[in-house]
Amino acid sequence: MFKRYSITFWATVFVGVVCLSLVGVDVWRSLNARSEQLQEMERLAANVARAMAQQADDTIKAADTALADVVERIETDGQGATPLARLRKQMQWHVANLPQLVGLFVYDQDGRWIVNSRAVLDQTYNNSDREYFIYHRTHTDRGPHVGEPVISRSSGKWIIPVSRRIDRPDGSFGGVALATLDVEYFRRFYQGFDLGARGAVVLVSNGGVLMLRQPYDSERVGGSMRDTELFLHYARQAGAARTGSAFFRSSHDDEVRLNAFRPLEHYPLFVSAALSREEMLERWRRDTFMRSIGVVVLAALIGFFGKRLVNQIRLREQAEKQLREARDALESANRTLERQAMQDGLTGLANRRQFDVTLGNEFSRATRGGGTLAFIMIDVDYFKQYNDLYGHSAGDEVLRAVSKLIRALTPRRPGDLTARYGGEEIGILLPSTDASGAWAVAERIREAVEHLQLPHDGSPFGQVTLSAGVAMLAPRRGEHLAGMLVEAADKALYQAKSQGRNRVCIADSQ
């Protein structure tokens, strides 16, 4: 499979995979960083919410403890001048020691002040119309009640009323003890948290009234949160699920924020610390953008240099291919040249050079192995006359036709060789052949040429014929030479010529 594709293909694939991996790893890393950033922000918001809830709980608890003390005293000591004077001192002490307290107040059953933490008691104020007063008059429970924020009639500040019911000895409604908490006190605490430029924190009653929001907006204090996604979500939760976080779009400024919400432990309120999603992801976006530029530049560089490398490889491959083709062409040309060097151009038979080499080899082999070596020398009769009569080209044609016939009729054993010996003479070398075998071959060729009946008016036979001389030698070292075989065949040929031509003669054995 690997061989099917070129090295340039694999180099391109490699560069592509490297670039894609680089981008892929960066995308994966960026998504991870985004989710980590969100998780970290979620933890931060949850911690702020916990701190806010704890602070609100502690703040109200401290005021409520003072309130419980006031209720206990007034119910135990009654409303005489002396106990009320002592109670005022006690109330003043509480207010002086609890910075969140604006004041402590006690109202009779009609809503008139009977004692408060102030030095002067102004009888003109009547708070029987306040929500917390109506609540205690109509509810007998003795627990604390956290009311909606109101603007204090005495101080003009936004306050959160925390109140308890005062019972007469017979259990009937005897009035209300009230502690007013300074909204500003909460605000100062909330200002200490850094939730970014677009973050927000809220303190909300379980009834959906906004006690405080930071960034502060006095218009919104005491307003309704009941239609907000945050409140609707929180109101649907119960138990442990009331502590959690979720993204909500703010109805106030349309900002999408991650809200970490949490209820107060002892009072019917909850807090929410919210971080802007856009702001949370801003740093991540900036980092991702910068790194993406780096990765894109790197991938582009790798791609650029990779392409150049691939081009180089392609060029080298092309050069190698051309070299291979040139080498093959050269080898083929060499083979042709070699063949041509050993072949006769006119007849296609082996030439004299090859004949001499083969004769030398076969002679040595026969000498070593004690075998025989036969040789036939063939010569076209009256060829000079043929040339003179029909022209040299026609003579060539005859030579070609005779050669073709001889090649077809010559045995093809290893070592057999038919060669153009020179001029119109053709020699046939037949190793391991005796004289009669060679004579039979020569005679078959002579007959075949005779049967061709090529017209030759210059010959007494009236057609092209040939004569052949056959010689055989069992060469012995030191006694015979290769040339002796040719000489003997030549002599036999001369004999055939002198005996009238168109015949085969065998040389005397040596």
Ligand SMILES: Nc1nc2c(ncn2[C@@H]2O[C@H](COP(=O)(O)OP(=O)(O)OP(=O)(O)O)[C@@H](O)[C@H]2O)c(=O)[nH]1
């Ligand atoms: N057309 C042609 N003629 C050739 C070629 N090589 C040699 N010859 C001619 O062959 C002739 C050989 O003649 P000789 O051997 O003297 O005698 P011959 O005419 O064949 O007569 P005998 O051999 O005595 O029968 C010469 O005329 C050469 O020119 C060749 O390649 N082509």
